[in-house]
Amino acid sequence: MTATTSPSPAPSINPMLVIVCGCLIAMIAFGARSTMGLFTAPITEANGWGRETFALAMALQNLIWGMAQPFAGAFADKFGTFRVIIAGAVIYATGLALMSLADSVFLLMLSGGLLMGLGIAMTSFSVIMASFARLVPPEKRSWSFGIATAASSMGQFVFAPLGQAFISGFGWQIALLLLAGSVLFMFALVLPLRAARGGVARDETELEMNISQALSRAVSNASFVLLTLGFFVCGFQVAFMTVHFPPLLVQEGIDPQLAAWSIGIVGLFNIVGAYSAGIVGGKYSKRYSLTLLYLARSVAMTLFFVLPITPLSAMVFSACMGLLWLSTVPLTMGLVTVICGTRYMAMLYGIVFFSHQVGSFLGVWLGGRLYDQTGTYDTVWWIGVALGLFAALMHWPIKEMRAPAFSVPGSAQA
Amino acid sequence: MRWPGHGTAGALFAAIMFVWLAGFALFMHLGRVSPEQSGTVLAVFPPSMTEDQVFGSIIQAGGRPIRATWIPGTWVTYGDKTGFAGRLEAQGAIGAYSSTPFLPQLAGCFAYVDAKAVQLFTLDQ
Numbered sequence: 001m002t003a004t005t006s007p008s009p010a011p012s013i014n015p016m017l018v019i020v021c022g023c024l025i026a027m028i029a030f031g032a033r034s035t036m037g038l039f040t041a042p043i044t045e046a047n048g049w050g051r052e053t054f055a056l057a058m059a060l061q062n063l064i065w066g067m068a069q070p071f072a073g074a075f076a077d078k079f080g081t082f083r084v085i086i087a088g089a090v091i092y093a094t095g096l097a098l099m100s101l102a103d104s105v106f107l108l109m110l111s112g113g114l115l116m117g118l119g120i121a122m123t124s125f126s127v128i129m130a131s132f133a134r135l136v137p138p139e140k141r142s143w144s145f146g147i148a149t150a151a152s153s154m155g156q157f158v159f160a161p162l163g164q165a166f167i168s169g170f171g172w173q174i175a176l177l178l179l180a181g182s183v184l185f186m187f188a189l190v191l192p193l194r195a196a197r198g199g200v201a202r203d204e205t206e207l208e209m210n211i212s213q214a215l216s217r218a219v220s221n222a223s224f225v226l227l228t229l230g231f232f233v234c235g236f237q238v239a240f241m242t243v244h245f246p247p248l249l250v251q252e253g254i255d256p257q258l259a260a261w262s263i264g265i266v267g268l269f270n271i272v273g274a275y276s277a278g279i280v281g282g283k284y285s286k287r288y289s290l291t292l293l294y295l296a297r298s299v300a301m302t303l304f305f306v307l308p309i310t311p312l313s314a315m316v317f318s319a320c321m322g323l324l325w326l327s328t329v330p331l332t333m334g335l336v337t338v339i340c341g342t343r344y345m346a347m348l349y350g351i352v353f354f355s356h357q358v359g360s361f362l363g364v365w366l367g368g369r370l371y372d373q374t375g376t377y378d379t380v381w382w383i384g385v386a387l388g389l390f391a392a393l394m395h396w397p398i399k400e401m402r403a404p405a406f407s408v409p410g411s412a413q414a
Numbered sequence: 415m416r417w418p419g420h421g422t423a424g425a426l427f428a429a430i431m432f433v434w435l436a437g438f439a440l441f442m443h444l445g446r447v448s449p450e451q452s453g454t455v456l457a458v459f460p461p462s463m464t465e466d467q468v469f470g471s472i473i474q475a476g477g478r479p480i481r482a483t484w485i486p487g488t489w490v491t492y493g494d495k496t497g498f499a500g501r502l503e504a505q506g507a508i509g510a511y512s513s514t515p516f517l518p519q520l521a522g523c524f525a526y527v528d529a530k531a532v533q534l535f536t537l538d539q
Binding site for chain 2: 024137140143158161165168258261271
């Protein structure tokens with residue numbers, strides 16, 4: 001194990017091209033998967049399956065994504081973003097293309113579940129942000145995380161109506177092939193990110209170590225563990241809201257049209273929130289920002305539930321939650337970078353992200369389960385509020401500085 | 415080396431929106447059902463038309479409105495005579511589309527297709 005004595009030599013890169021292409025990859029990766037709900041009816045009706053069959057494939061996809069993210073990150077750290085995204089795009093596109101042929105549950109699980117989950121893990125914003133962290137100077141890092149997250153969010157806006165238009169115009173099978181084609185655009189977009197391996201932005205305080213050393217040092221670091229526990233809550237709250245909030249509004253007597261629009265409002269404000277969080281993280285303490293963010297979520301959820309639920313309150317709440325939605329991502333990624341450095345950040349963020357996906361799964365599952373048992377969302381709503389407070393408590397004591405185990409002795413930095 | 419900032423972010427998002435709008439308009443144009451289509455179709459009317467005007471247009475086209483959707487100006491309609499889609503467009507509809515579910519997507523980091531949620535946003539049932 002040796003200290004990095006000087007930053008890696010700066011390869012020739014075009015900063016504008018790096019940011020733009022990275023954002024477009026994140027947008028495609030996030031966008032294509034966000035159209036999957038649109039395929040529920042056509043695929044299940046074509047094959048005579050229940051909708052829960054398709055739901056299971058999507059749940060599998062997300063769990064695979066979560067489980068594969070640390071490995072995808074480790075490959076990106078070791079072999080470079082370029083190779084991982086190329087391989088990921090091939091797997092992702094293969095999954096989409098095979099899904100168009102799915103005539104058995106096994107093929108659906110293999111294509112829409114396993115292959116897509118792997119492909120998403122290898123092309124998602126986690127890998128993109130890690131490459132940004134290595135290419136972008138430290139003072140621009142948080143901003144770059146914000147714009148990558150915002151671009152991912154924008155993918156949902158861009159691809160959902162496009163997916164609908166594809167299905168409407170060409171049928172669901174051709175629509176999946178068109179989506180597969182759009183994923184293959186990543187081949188061209190990833191070229192400017194080739195320089196990410198080694199990078200230009202590693203600082204002199206980072207210790208050289210291998211992957212297993214990085215992993216064992218991270219999981220034995222209290223701040224990293226607290227961050228991981230806190231991100232579980234993000235997953236729980238966001239996934240629960242995504243799936244159960246519109247039905248909750250309808251149950252409370254809100255017009256279904258308005259309930260549907262509430263999701264759009266969350267998505268719109270999410271773009272603003274994610275980008276702003278990147279800026280905030282570059283100027284202010286990331287751990288305090290995350291603490292306040294989770295507190296704000298709990299306050300918003302509490303106020304919404306204790307006050308009379310009206311169309312206005314539903315819209316205001318949706319806007320608030322939108323601002324707080326994926327704004328956790330640039331701040332959490334930023335903290336991983338601060339604590340553990342940039343060398344293995346893709347893998348280490350993958351570990352944190354896995355916790356997020358477990359929380360997501362539980363948020364969706366528990367929401368449905370408790371609703372079925374009690375007939376209301378009250379219990380799981382209050383669990384969400386309590387978890388927000390828990391997450392705030394988890395982030396407060398995080399030490400926002402390079403962990404001694406990751407820094408050259410005597411060079412620990414804030 | 416000068417790194418981009420907010421201007422780049424704004425320009426990138428504006429460019430994405432521009433390309434998206436152009437692409438979406440194209441695919442919406444290509445995605446319209448044949449003018450000869452009858453049966454249940456999704457009719458999209460200009461936002462400037464009132465509900466009464468939309469209702470009247472559907473009747474004039476020889477069909478009947480089944481229900482409005484959560485998208486303003488978009489109605490699930492039914493007409494059993496050939497050429498219903500074409501007549502809807504002649505009566506002012508922007509286009510007529512096959513009745514497919516239009517699900518608002520907010521995947522976050524976890525897209526889970528829930529039957530209850532799908533049911534809520536489905537237009538054709």
